Amino acid sequence: xxxxxxxxxxxxxxxxxxxxxxxxxxxxxxxxxxxxxxxxxxxxxxxxxxxxxxxxxxxxxxxxxxxxxxxxxxxxxxxxxxxxxxxxxxxxxxxxxxxxxxxxxxxxxxxxxxxxxxxxxxxxxxxxxxxxxxxxxxxxxxxxxxxxxxxxxxxxxxxxxxxxxxxxxxxxxxxxxxxxxxxxxxxxxxxxxxxxxxxxxxxxxxxxxxxxxxxxxxxxxxxxxxxxxxxxxxxxxxxxxxxxxxxxxxxxxxxxxxxxxxxxxxxxxxxxxxxxxxxxxxxxxxxxxxxxxxxxxxxxxxxxxxxxxxxxxxxxxxxxxxx
Numbered sequence: 001x002x003x004x005x006x007x008x009x010x011x012x013x014x015x016x017x018x019x020x021x022x023x024x025x026x027x028x029x030x031x032x033x034x035x036x037x038x039x040x041x042x043x044x045x046x047x048x049x050x051x052x053x054x055x056x057x058x059x060x061x062x063x064x065x066x067x068x069x070x071x072x073x074x075x076x077x078x079x080x081x082x083x084x085x086x087x088x089x090x091x092x093x094x095x096x097x098x099x100x101x102x103x104x105x106x107x108x109x110x111x112x113x114x115x116x117x118x119x120x121x122x123x124x125x126x127x128x129x130x131x132x133x134x135x136x137x138x139x140x141x142x143x144x145x146x147x148x149x150x151x152x153x154x155x156x157x158x159x160x161x162x163x164x165x166x167x168x169x170x171x172x173x174x175x176x177x178x179x180x181x182x183x184x185x186x187x188x189x190x191x192x193x194x195x196x197x198x199x200x201x202x203x204x205x206x207x208x209x210x211x212x213x214x215x216x217x218x219x220x221x222x223x224x225x226x227x228x229x230x231x232x233x234x235x236x237x238x239x240x241x242x243x244x245x246x247x248x249x250x251x252x253x254x255x256x257x258x259x260x261x262x263x264x265x266x267x268x269x270x271x272x273x274x275x276x277x278x279x280x281x282x283x284x285x286x287x288x289x290x291x292x293x294x295x296x297x298x299x300x301x302x303x304x305x306x307x308x309x310x311x312x313x314x315x316x317x318x319x320x321x322x323x
Contacts, residue, residue, distance in 0.1 A: 004030045004079070006304055007098055007107035009086050012040025014278030014293030015113030016069040021298045023076030025305055025316065030105060031078055032098070034085040038073075039066035040115050045243075048144045049163055052187075053289045065290075081105070089252050089274060096273050109304035112261060112269070112276040113297070122241035124155070126210060136216030138238050147172045147236055153219060154178065155207055156240035162186035164238060165199045176200035176232065178207060180224055205230065210237070257282060266314070267300035273307055275300040 006022045008015045011033035022029040037043055039062075042051070047063030054060055084100040089110060091097075098105040121139035123129065129137065141164060152172045154165050157179035163186070165177045177194070182203050184191045194201065202221060208229065209220035216237055221230040255262045255270035260282040267275045277296035279288050286292070305312040 001106050003095060004028050004105070004107045005308060006030070006109050006111060006301065007032065007096070007105055008111045008113055009033075009089075009098065010040065010113035010115055010278070010280070011035070011038045011080075011082070012113060012115045012278065012293075013042060013065065013069060013290050014115075014297050015040070015111075016066075016073060017294050018111050018113055018277055018297035018301055019078055020069070020072050020075065021301045022305075023073075023078065025301060025312075027301070027305060029076070029078045030081065030107065032081045032084050032086060032100065032105065034083065036083050038070055038080075038082075039063075041243075042066050045140050046160070048141055048167070049160065050167060051290060052190075053291045055291060087251075089254075089271070091271055091273060096271075108273070108308045110274045111267075111297075111300045111304060112274065112280060113278045113293070114261075114276075114280040116243070116279055121239070121243050124207060124210070124239050124241075126207070129210060132210055132212065132216050132237075135214060136212065136234075136236050137210070138236065139240075141238060144168065144171055149173050150235035151233065152176070152236045152238065153232060153234045154238045154240060156242075157181060157184045157186070157203075158240065158242065159186040159190065161238075161240040162190045162194050164240065166190065166193055166197060169197055169199055174200070176202055176234075178202045178205050178221060180204050180206050202230065207237075266303040267296055268303060268307075273304070275304045 005027040007030045008018050009032050011031050019029055019031050042062035043066045049062050050059040051062050052059050084102050086100050088099040096107050096110050147168055148171050150172050151174045152168055153176045154161050155178045165175050168175050177199055204224040205221040207219055208222035211218040219232050249256045260280045261269055261276045263276050263281050267277055269276055277300040278293035302314045306314045
């Protein structure tokens with residue numbers, strides 16, 4: 001049995017930074033994730049999307065942020081187990097047993113950086129819509145230049161939909177954004193930029209029909225609580241209604257809600273030796289930003305190491321300290 005100091009479950013940005021910081025503390029570290037690559041949702045769903053809440057960057061593409069985190073991780077010789085789904089976490093004597101669909105891992109402490117769990121896009125609820133997937137209908141954007149010179153419609157009212165519209169404005173021939181409510185849910189700064197851009201704003205409308213032979217060529221919009229309908233010729237439709245996630249923690253014995261894992265101020269969960277960080281964490285005043293997860297990660301690592309050995313300081317020296 002090989003015993004690790006810290007096993008991190010989840011290789012999104014918070015999990016990756018937690019692994020880096022664990023290396024800074026000379027902890028023998030293992031990283032487990034169900035996806036075939038590091039980076040979580042940012043790498044899988046949003047590699048071309050700009051991220052605006054990373055300190056020191058006015059904006060940075062998600063894919064670039066993940067590459068930077070990967071480069072940072074090469075500082076240490078960590079162990080990675082990808083394409084493994086964690087099924088159970090159990091405290092056994094003086095260590096923790098992590099059971100996956102492929103193996104059993106043993107660790108002195110565990111940090112859960114699960115994000116929102118496994119995810120699937122909320123799809124457009126129209127009969128026969130599946131025929132247009134990969135034929136003009138997209139739920140993910142992995143290559144902005146795919147839409148160069150095209151007429152693109154974006155359905156959605158959150159930050160991602162607004163950001164895609166603004167990013168595609170200088171690339172596509174024409175961009176329209178469709179939202180079922182009069183007001184958008186995105187950050188105020190982004191929404192103000194949208195309103196002063198050349199993007200066609202269509203609110204409050206829903207997509208009522210998608211037309212085309214081999215691929216999408218038109219969509220029909222219906223006014224919410226109204227009689228007006230609009231027929232649009234398009235080349236591509238991007239649907240951004242968010243994602244459904246499956247985060248099944250019932251069998252893990254953790255105190256949790258539907259929104260995630262309950263933690264104390266030291267990021268400890270209800271299982272001794274198990275800590276958490278990132279979007280999966282729940283506490284009063286929690287703000288779900290990548291920057292928040294980056295701050296929670298060192299807290300989880302330092303307290304996990306203190307749990308392993310009380311002689312380990314929970315507040316080690318740092319690069320800005322004066323000695």
